[in-house]
Amino acid sequence: MYLHLGSDVVVSQSDIIAIFDLDTTSISKITRKFLNTVQKNNRVIDVSSQDLPKSYVLCGKKNNFNIYISPLSAQTLYKRASAKFKIE
Numbered sequence: 001m002y003l004h005l006g007s008d009v010v011v012s013q014s015d016i017i018a019i020f021d022l023d024t025t026s027i028s029k030i031t032r033k034f035l036n037t038v039q040k041n042n043r044v045i046d047v048s049s050q051d052l053p054k055s056y057v058l059c060g061k062k063n064n065f066n067i068y069i070s071p072l073s074a075q076t077l078y079k080r081a082s083a084k085f086k087i088e
Contacts (some may be wrong), residue, residue, distance in 0.1 A: 003081050005057060005070045009047040013081055017058040017065065021074040038067050045069070 002010040025031050035056075038044055043066045046053070051071035059066055070077065 003057075003077065005047050005068050005077070006051070006072050007047040007049050009045075009068065011057065011059050011068065015059045015061065016081065017060065019057050019074050019077050019081070020055060022053055022055050022069075035067070043067060047071070 001013045003013050003016065004010050026035070035044075045066055046069040048054075048069050048071040053069045053071060055070045055072060055074040055077060057068045057070060057077065059068060
């Protein structure tokens with residue numbers, strides 16, 4: 001199954017490692033450092049286009065991963081993913 005992240009971008013749900021709320025997680029200094037490092041390594045894909053980013057999704061396998069910045073809330077993405085897999 002696939003999860004729509006916004007702006008015609010979809011990812012395989014089997015590749016999703018985690019879904020994060022941008023506002024609450026970016027408060028942490030460690031998270032900001034991680035996001036900056038990932039961005040410097042060109043692993044950030046911004047699908048929010050001109051909308052305000054609300055969440056980011058960590059996708060990939062082992063040491064090969066990307067972060068997708070999404071205009072959809074983490075709660076919306078979680079609901080979409082859980083509806084397909086019956087996650088509790």
